[in-house]
Amino acid sequence: MSENIKKMIGETFKDIAKAIETGSFAAGIRVGITTLGSEHGVENLVAGAEMAAKESAGFEIVLIGPKVDTELEVAEVATEEEAHKKMEELLDSGYLSACVTMHYNFPIGVSTVGRVITPGKGKEMFIATTTGTSAAHRVEAMVKNAIYGIITAKAMGKKNPTVGILNLDGARAVERALKELDKNGYPITFAESMRADGGCVMRGNDLLGAAADVMVTDTLTGNIMMKVFSSYTTGGSYEGLGYGYGPGIGEGYDRTVLILSRASGTPVAANAIKYAAKLSAGNVKKIAAEEFKKAKAAGLEDILSALTATKKEAVEEEVKMPEKEVVTASIAGIDVMDLEDAQKALWKAGIYAETGMGCTGPMVQMSEANLEASKKILADAGYIA
Numbered sequence: 001m002s003e004n005i006k007k008m009i010g011e012t013f014k015d016i017a018k019a020i021e022t023g024s025f026a027a028g029i030r031v032g033i034t035t036l037g038s039e040h041g042v043e044n045l046v047a048g049a050e051m052a053a054k055e056s057a058g059f060e061i062v063l064i065g066p067k068v069d070t071e072l073e074v075a076e077v078a079t080e081e082e083a084h085k086k087m088e089e090l091l092d093s094g095y096l097s098a099c100v101t102m103h104y105n106f107p108i109g110v111s112t113v114g115r116v117i118t119p120g121k122g123k124e125m126f127i128a129t130t131t132g133t134s135a136a137h138r139v140e141a142m143v144k145n146a147i148y149g150i151i152t153a154k155a156m157g158k159k160n161p162t163v164g165i166l167n168l169d170g171a172r173a174v175e176r177a178l179k180e181l182d183k184n185g186y187p188i189t190f191a192e193s194m195r196a197d198g199g200c201v202m203r204g205n206d207l208l209g210a211a212a213d214v215m216v217t218d219t220l221t222g223n224i225m226m227k228v229f230s231s232y233t234t235g236g237s238y239e240g241l242g243y244g245y246g247p248g249i250g251e252g253y254d255r256t257v258l259i260l261s262r263a264s265g266t267p268v269a270a271n272a273i274k275y276a277a278k279l280s281a282g283n284v285k286k287i288a289a290e291e292f293k294k295a296k297a298a299g300l301e302d303i304l305s306a307l308t309a310t311k312k313e314a315v316e317e318e319v320k321m322p323e324k325e326v327v328t329a330s331i332a333g334i335d336v337m338d339l340e341d342a343q344k345a346l347w348k349a350g351i352y353a354e355t356g357m358g359c360t361g362p363m364v365q366m367s368e369a370n371l372e373a374s375k376k377i378l379a380d381a382g383y384i385a
Contacts, residue, residue: 029058031276032075032090032099033269034083035065039262040238046070048269055270059277062096091255098256098276100244100269106132110250111145111219112259113152115243115275116229120208126153126161127215127229130222130245131259137308139170142216143177144304148249149214150188151291155282164191164202164212168221171201172333176385177303186298227261230268239264244272247279251292256284319344322352327365331375333384336362342383346370349377 035045046068049061053072063074064083075090077083084104090096106112111132118125128149134141146163153161163178165171182188190200191212202211207225217225223245230239245259258276260269334342339355339362346353346366351374353366366374378384 029097029277029280030060030062030095031273031280032062032064032087032096033273034080034087034099034101035063035068036077036080036083037102037262038260038264040265042066042068044264044266045260045269046072048264048266049273051266051270052273056274056277059097061273062090064090064099087257088255091257097280098247098258100258100260100272100276102260102262102264104248104257104259106248106257107250107253108133109135109144110248110253111141111148112248113149113246114222114226115152115156115246116226117242118208118210118229119232121210123210124213125207125210125215126156126213126246127217127222127225128152129217129219129249130226131219132248132250133219134250135304138218139173139177140304140307142170142174142218143181143300143307145219145222146174146178146188146214146216147291147295147300149216151249151284151288152247152279153213154291155279155284155287157278157282158213160189161213162189162191163214163216164193164200164206166207166215166217166221167201167203168218169336170218172384173307173335174216175201175333177307179385180303181295181298181300184298186295186300227263230261231263234265237263239268242268242271243275244268246275247284249284249288251288253288254285256280319347321347322350325352325367327352327354327367329368329371329374330356330363330365331371331378331384332363334362334364334378338383339364342378342381345377345381345383346374349373351377 033049035042038044049072053061061072063072064086067074067076075086077086087099111129111134114127114130116125126149128145134144150161165174178188192198193202193206194209194211195203226245230242234240239261247256247258258272260272342364343353343355351366351370353364356363356365
């Protein structure tokens with residue numbers, strides 16, 4: 001038996017013994033954190049790593065940065081660039097299970113899923129996504145973000161996470177795409193807004209109350225939300241709450257890299273390390289491969305292709321407005337950029353309609369008598385589901 005094999009067997013038995021001794025979910029897991037680049041200094045992140053080590057027996061922590069006085073293992077580097085190179089080397093070799101870092105560039109198609117505790121009810125919520133770019137097309141990116149959020153939530157132990165879509169431009173198109181994916185065999189449990197009108201399109205109240213386990217948004221909005229949730233008690237210069245901006249998720253992406261803001265404080269650094277350890281223990285890479293496989297089997301690629309294609313022709317010709325009548329019914333779920341074209345599509349069919357903006361977003365209004373016919377016309381034209 002070679003010395004390498006003996007060593008591997010020895011390490012395995014040590015990991016098993018540690019798991020039995022500590023009862024830890026993360027025995028045998030090693031998490032790195034790069035310590036250069038923080039606005040609050042190297043000491044801030046080292047303190048976070050030491051806090052995580054004290055609070056979470058069972059996994060090891062490696063500092064990647066300058067030499068410091070600590071009992072933790074240190075992989076010495078002098079610059080942020082060297083730190084990222086060392087991080088990638090240790091991840092790719094398998095020495096690290098995951099790593100927490102700042103200011104890291106992901107490839108297009110990969111974005112991060114943040115984790116917060118909401119102030120309304122003290123409930124955990126995943127924000128999908130918070131850094132990176134899932135796709136160049138906004139709605140396509142948000143559909144992917146939903147899957148990324150589901151992957152992360154499942155790796156963290158939520159077997160059936162609820163999914164809500166923040167009420168942004170494109171939210172209704174995202175809703176239609178996700179419901180088509182669900183109908184095709186990729187199961188999604190849609191959250192219900194805490195507001196009286198319900199639905200899976202979420203409002204500001206739902207953010208504070210964590211009405212969804214996974215909150216789907218575009219990355220820039222998600223990034224702002226993370227900053228607000230993390231620093232609303234500190235005035236913004238120090239992020240003192242939450243678990244950081246989370247792991248980069250994307251099809252075929254094989255590194256578990258979690259992002260911190262340069263403004264992250266010691267408690268967030270500690271939480272991000274624990275987040276990384278739990279994702280590794282939950283086998284996030286395996287779950288990601290399984291979820292992408294199931295989503296593609298349910299027609300994900302065709303759904304995404306349809307989003308970026310021209311699905312409907314804009315009504316460009318002059319359309320005469322039908323005779324005006326009282327409008328008491330309304331149809332929501334139309335993207336604001338399509339609102340006038342949807343109105344003209346109804347006018348073209350001889351139905352008088354007006355556009356409006358309710359508290360849940362854009363809508364087209366018509367008489368009660370024309371409501372069902374209007375729904376069919378708008379659905380056939382691709383403006384609503």
